[in-house]
Amino acid sequence: MTPAVPLPAVSLPVTAGRKRSTAIWATFAAPGVGWLITFFVVSIYAVMAVAFGAIDPILKTARPKWNPLSWDWDAMSRTIDRVLHGDLGQVFVRTGAYIALALTGCILIGYPVAYFAARVVRRRRGLLMAALVLPFWISYLMRMLAWTNLLQPDGYVNKALRFLHLMDAPRNWLNGDSYTVVIGLVYGYVPFFILPLFASLERLDGRLIEAGRDLGASAFQTFRRVTLPLSVPGLMAASVITILPMAGDYYTNTYLTSGSPKTTMVGNQIEFFLQRSSQPQSGASLVLLLMGCLFVLMLYYLVVTIRMQRAAER
Amino acid sequence: MRARVRRVRRFPTLAALTWLYVLWSLLPVLIAARISFNNGKSRSAFQPTSFRWYWGDHASSVWYDDSLQTSMANTLRLAGLCMLIATPLGVAMAIGLHRWRGKISNAANGLMLVPIVTPEIVFGVALFFVFSQVYVGVPTGLTRMMLGHVTFTLSFVVVIIRARLAAIGTQYEEAARDLGASRLQAIRLVLLPLLAPAIFASVMVVFATSVDDFVISSFLSSGAGDETVPIKIYSGARAGSTPALNALATVMLLFTLLAVALAATVVRWANKRGGAAPGGTGGLAGLTG
Numbered sequence: 368m369t370p371a372v373p374l375p376a377v378s379l380p381v382t383a384g385r386k387r388s389t390a391i392w393a394t395f396a397a398p399g400v401g402w403l404i405t406f407f408v409v410s411i412y413a414v415m416a417v418a419f420g421a422i423d424p425i426l427k428t429a430r431p432k433w434n435p436l437s438w439d440w441d442a443m444s445r446t447i448d449r450v451l452h453g454d455l456g457q458v459f460v461r462t463g464a465y466i467a468l469a470l471t472g473c474i475l476i477g478y479p480v481a482y483f484a485a486r487v488v489r490r491r492r493g494l495l496m497a498a499l500v501l502p503f504w505i506s507y508l509m510r511m512l513a514w515t516n517l518l519q520p521d522g523y524v525n526k527a528l529r530f531l532h533l534m535d536a537p538r539n540w541l542n543g544d545s546y547t548v549v550i551g552l553v554y555g556y557v558p559f560f561i562l563p564l565f566a567s568l569e570r571l572d573g574r575l576i577e578a579g580r581d582l583g584a585s586a587f588q589t590f591r592r593v594t595l596p597l598s599v600p601g602l603m604a605a606s607v608i609t610i611l612p613m614a615g616d617y618y619t620n621t622y623l624t625s626g627s628p629k630t631t632m633v634g635n636q637i638e639f640f641l642q643r644s645s646q647p648q649s650g651a652s653l654v655l656l657l658m659g660c661l662f663v664l665m666l667y668y669l670v671v672t673i674r675m676q677r678a679a680e681r
Numbered sequence: 682m683r684a685r686v687r688r689v690r691r692f693p694t695l696a697a698l699t700w701l702y703v704l705w706s707l708l709p710v711l712i713a714a715r716i717s718f719n720n721g722k723s724r725s726a727f728q729p730t731s732f733r734w735y736w737g738d739h740a741s742s743v744w745y746d747d748s749l750q751t752s753m754a755n756t757l758r759l760a761g762l763c764m765l766i767a768t769p770l771g772v773a774m775a776i777g778l779h780r781w782r783g784k785i786s787n788a789a790n791g792l793m794l795v796p797i798v799t800p801e802i803v804f805g806v807a808l809f810f811v812f813s814q815v816y817v818g819v820p821t822g823l824t825r826m827m828l829g830h831v832t833f834t835l836s837f838v839v840v841i842i843r844a845r846l847a848a849i850g851t852q853y854e855e856a857a858r859d860l861g862a863s864r865l866q867a868i869r870l871v872l873l874p875l876l877a878p879a880i881f882a883s884v885m886v887v888f889a890t891s892v893d894d895f896v897i898s899s900f901l902s903s904g905a906g907d908e909t910v911p912i913k914i915y916s917g918a919r920a921g922s923t924p925a926l927n928a929l930a931t932v933m934l935l936f937t938l939l940a941v942a943l944a945a946t947v948v949r950w951a952n953k954r955g956g957a958a959p960g961g962t963g964g965l966a967g968l969t970g
Binding site: 388389391392393394395396397398399400402403404406407408409410411413414416417429431476479480482483484487488495498499501502503504505506507508509510512513514515516517519520521522523554557558611612614615616617618622625634637638641642647650651654657658661665 | 803808814832895910926
């Protein structure tokens, strides 16, 4: 709400005053910026220094090289080779496949829910909104813990499936099962998908949909030719918001498969290199490769978004 | 015209699908909470209710198992410290970045957004390396975890506060300045009260993010003494664990929901009291995540 009568914006355009105010605002921002440089920028640089550094021949610990001129690309090229021709390739393909499947699940579940919440629901709107936000306040690992309870061999999922005669013998879901991982990822991340999509669908101009109907299109035609194209930006934003954390997720996977190697994703591999075997250099190069992939994805997203905005303005 | 537009279309399938989703998203958690009241060791089926895993069992209930208690104390201490540090740091940074114009400011703005799109595992590995290679003097365990959590949550605070700053505009502060307040007085007496709901919202978001964090804590943890609740739940999933884990998770859930309910009440009360404040819904919008 802005005041009914806008207050006159009185400011004195004196150069000295402006300089001083710049200094004041810079001082305000300085501690936070300094913190981010100390603990974020330097940290990311440390990953590079380790990946392009050396390994202590006896202790097998990392010996980072801080000078970019003396960086050693051996470990990185070995890792890239393992991705392109060796065992890590499978891990990347599996990660991509799981993310694609989980994202499809998120769209199939998330789009109808977000659409209903943003454009249809009237009664019990508050209740629905609370229910959609609630998963954010429940610890992620508790939500996964709940599934390890349900998916036990004598758990309620097996009982329900046998009751419905969809399965003869109880299935061991928690022993390296790709279905379990994908379902876990969908369950874990679909709330992150729904909220941004909801926000975008809510802002969608309803008059355009009405115009579609008024001009004689059927409900389905209007949806396919008006609503769906208009929701593309929201769908893309929601997809990026879910893909980024899923690409680095390892705990959902390990937790729901008892750490089985049959479902290893990139995150699991990084965690293995760093926490369960001492291969800091391989871990660091894999982190950089993952960051590279996600950077390309972000760049693509930004280019497409800017292009769409320009096209809309024209 | 309006009447025709208002013609309610019900979409019964869509409604059913949506409420089915809500059921699917919350029912497993309710079942897990119910299992924490089992009087036996089953983690997969309901048993008669008891408080065995809360305080009945003198060896492994939440109240008597030291490691579970420690994990809870660690989690709350971390989240508390994180709120105390990240909030003022983030508020000052948001005000500064919002007003400060120039090339460095633009760069700082871009830098501020990067942590939000960085996957947690990248964060965790990077912090792990920086503490083991550069800041080796920083005490291991909770201190490092706290520094990591602040770094991870700082940008959320800045984004929430900046949204509110944009809604408030500069007129109120300029009026205060015209009436003779110094710049700092204008911030303290006018801007900060107007920002209060957003500050409150960011405190809640920092709390929830810190309590929920597993990856960064796990990479910076140095042993059993500094385990947090998520680490405990994660490492306790192996065979042989008891519903005490469910009890632990349920207690933490209650903590969080109480905090959210309290926050929502305070924000509603503040909005009602200062009904004319600009951007009045900013606080609640921030609370939704």
